[in-house]
Amino acid sequence: MAEFVQETKAQLVRWLIHLKREPFNMAFNLLNPVILLIFMGGAFQGLARDSTEGDYRTYLLPGILALTAFGNSMAGGISLLFDKENGLLARLLSTPICRTSILVSRFFAVNINTTLQCLIILVLGLLFGIRITAGLGGVLMLVLISLLLGFGVTVISLTLAFVLENHGDFFAIVGLTTLPLTFLSSAFVPLESLPGWMRLLAWVNPMTYAIDGMRSLILHGWQGLLLAHIGIVLVVFDGAMFWLGARVLRRHLA
Amino acid sequence: MSNTIICIEGLRKSYGPVVALDRVSLEIEAGKIFGLLGPNGAGKTTITKILTTLVRPDEGKVEVRGTDVLRDPAKVRGLIGYVPQELTADPYLTVREHMSYYAGLYHLSTVMRESRIRELLTLVGLTGHEDRRVRHFSGGMKKKLDLACGLIHRPSLIFLDEPSLGLDVQTRRDIWTYILRLKEQGTTIFLCTNYMDEAERLCDDVAIIDRGRIAIVGNPAALRTQLKRDVISVEIAVSNEHSLEALEKAVSQLGIVQGTAKNGTQLRVYVERNESALPEILKSAAELAVPIQTITYSRPGLDEVFLHYTGHALAEGRENHG
Numbered sequence: 001m002a003e004f005v006q007e008t009k010a011q012l013v014r015w016l017i018h019l020k021r022e023p024f025n026m027a028f029n030l031l032n033p034v035i036l037l038i039f040m041g042g043a044f045q046g047l048a049r050d051s052t053e054g055d056y057r058t059y060l061l062p063g064i065l066a067l068t069a070f071g072n073s074m075a076g077g078i079s080l081l082f083d084k085e086n087g088l089l090a091r092l093l094s095t096p097i098c099r100t101s102i103l104v105s106r107f108f109a110v111n112i113n114t115t116l117q118c119l120i121i122l123v124l125g126l127l128f129g130i131r132i133t134a135g136l137g138g139v140l141m142l143v144l145i146s147l148l149l150g151f152g153v154t155v156i157s158l159t160l161a162f163v164l165e166n167h168g169d170f171f172a173i174v175g176l177t178t179l180p181l182t183f184l185s186s187a188f189v190p191l192e193s194l195p196g197w198m199r200l201l202a203w204v205n206p207m208t209y210a211i212d213g214m215r216s217l218i219l220h221g222w223q224g225l226l227l228a229h230i231g232i233v234l235v236v237f238d239g240a241m242f243w244l245g246a247r248v249l250r251r252h253l254a
Numbered sequence: 255m256s257n258t259i260i261c262i263e264g265l266r267k268s269y270g271p272v273v274a275l276d277r278v279s280l281e282i283e284a285g286k287i288f289g290l291l292g293p294n295g296a297g298k299t300t301i302t303k304i305l306t307t308l309v310r311p312d313e314g315k316v317e318v319r320g321t322d323v324l325r326d327p328a329k330v331r332g333l334i335g336y337v338p339q340e341l342t343a344d345p346y347l348t349v350r351e352h353m354s355y356y357a358g359l360y361h362l363s364t365v366m367r368e369s370r371i372r373e374l375l376t377l378v379g380l381t382g383h384e385d386r387r388v389r390h391f392s393g394g395m396k397k398k399l400d401l402a403c404g405l406i407h408r409p410s411l412i413f414l415d416e417p418s419l420g421l422d423v424q425t426r427r428d429i430w431t432y433i434l435r436l437k438e439q440g441t442t443i444f445l446c447t448n449y450m451d452e453a454e455r456l457c458d459d460v461a462i463i464d465r466g467r468i469a470i471v472g473n474p475a476a477l478r479t480q481l482k483r484d485v486i487s488v489e490i491a492v493s494n495e496h497s498l499e500a501l502e503k504a505v506s507q508l509g510i511v512q513g514t515a516k517n518g519t520q521l522r523v524y525v526e527r528n529e530s531a532l533p534e535i536l537k538s539a540a541e542l543a544v545p546i547q548t549i550t551y552s553r554p555g556l557d558e559v560f561l562h563y564t565g566h567a568l569a570e571g572r573e574n575h576g
Contacts, residue, residue: 003361010358014347021346087340094306095359096332 008101015109033068062214063187069146071178073153076110077161099253134217148234149210152241159245162252206237259284265314274300276466287443289457297466298446306336335409339416343396345389360407374402394425411442450556469563486523489548497544504538
């Protein structure tokens with residue numbers, strides 16, 4: 001166990017150094033969410049007032065948090081794919097480490113990054129006058145829900161890093177999932193105003209549940225039953241992704 | 255061989271229709287520098303990847319220090335060091351951060367880590383660069399760092415895949431010096447190379463590999479001596495290229511000549527060690543009025559050994575899975 005902690009820590013330190021010395025990466029990940037929050041939030045303020053219970057930016061914030069968590073988690077495996085392409089991963093696999101430490105260290109790094117990005121979005125929201133009805137505890141809960149959404153997505157991304165052969169495919173998958181899935185959720189408009197087929201897809205999209213939970217915290221405060229329901233859905237989603245990912249990765253890391 | 259550190263028996267590996275290794279068997283002695291010499295695509299990297307537990311063979315038995323690589327890969331990983339041919343240094347990390355990273359992967363204590371870092375940076379001449387980021391390093395410095403990282407746990411066996419590929423002459427010589435110093439310290443070195451001079455200069459034993467098969471194994475000097483043929487190389491000016499054919503024909507008739515090979519303006523004549531060969535060839539050239547620019551007499555090198563056992567020159571190797 002001590003060895004596992006040591007090797008995981010060594011790898012995590014490397015990822016955190018990347019995070020510190022590659023600030024533009026984080027800025028790139030935050031680009032879409034920030035643009036949407038500031039500009040789309042401003043542009044649709046008047047138009048959406050009736051259907052979104054008041055201030056549109058406040059309504060939009062949970063969707064932006066979910067987009068941030070999803071996008072960052074989905075891109076989290078790319079660094080491992082770069083390591084695979086430049087030979088470092090092979091070198092890593094020739095050392096006496098437990099294979100799981102590669103995944104655990106990256107998993108932690110991605111979620112530390114997600115937490116920081118969500119906090120940046122929340123601060124930005126507060127600067128634009130958004131108030132969180134559930135208070136400070138609610139802010140922590142918002143980050144926790146973002147992470148619960150991100151956990152399962154990170155597992156998908158780490159799995160893709162081992163399955164895919166080049167980063168071009170990876171970037172395509174990140175691009176083809178992140179923004180479309182955000183539109184196929186309750187991020188920008190209430191589910192009821194979506195056309196039937198989009199509503200159906202939004203219903204099976206875990207982002208919808210994360211957004212609904214976060215929105216209730218921001219607009220209405222603590223709603224225990226709803227949060228429990230959403231928590232269960234997200235934990236089931238994470239569990240299913242862990243199970244699937246483990247099955248695939250066992251073959252690739254044997 | 256009682257001192258065997260690597261034992262390979264009947265190794266086979268295919269990538270789809272391409273046979274990368276075909277019944278490869280080798281025994282490698284501890285404390286020596288063993289070279290696997292062959293062109294790109296001959297199977298060198300595949301053997302290295304199997305020995306370093308990264309690839310599973312289709313068939314065959316592989317042991318490293320008596321441990322079955324296929325049954326107990328985790329144990330083998332703790333015994334070996336591996337420096338791949340790619341430069342794996344991370345541009346965002348400093349030299350010290352790299353060394354600490356690998357120290358963590360090999361579970362070294364903090365106290366041991368510091369002394370090893372000092373010792374290895376002295377070995378590869380990177381002292382004074384500890385806190386510099388690798389992003390600004392030359393290829394040679396990155397390679398030296400890669401080598402130092404592979405030695406952090408002081409392995410008794412290290413695999414070096416093309417250690418001097420793409421390096422300048424001075425860095426190449428430096429790397430050779432470190433490799434010889436490691437041998438002096440008792441480390442066994444398994445070296446993959448497609449450079450003849452590297453194999454000649456460093457290796458106690460070489461295996462010549464071609465198209466997935468081992469052609470011959472032995473000490474480089476002994477392999478050259480066993481060939482029992484020296485090389486006389488005749489070079490003429492481009493404008494007289496046609497006269498070389500006549501010379502080739504004439505020298506082929508000489509009893510002392512075993513064979514010839516013409517390549518552009520160069521004619522290589524193979525003779526069994528025979529001091530009269532040189533004057534005889536000069537005489538033929540004079541009779542035919544072939545204006546020789548240079549003529550050299552040399553003992554065979556590993557390139558001649560390669561040619562003899564594989565039927566083609568090293569540079570003519572095929573390109574595919576390595």
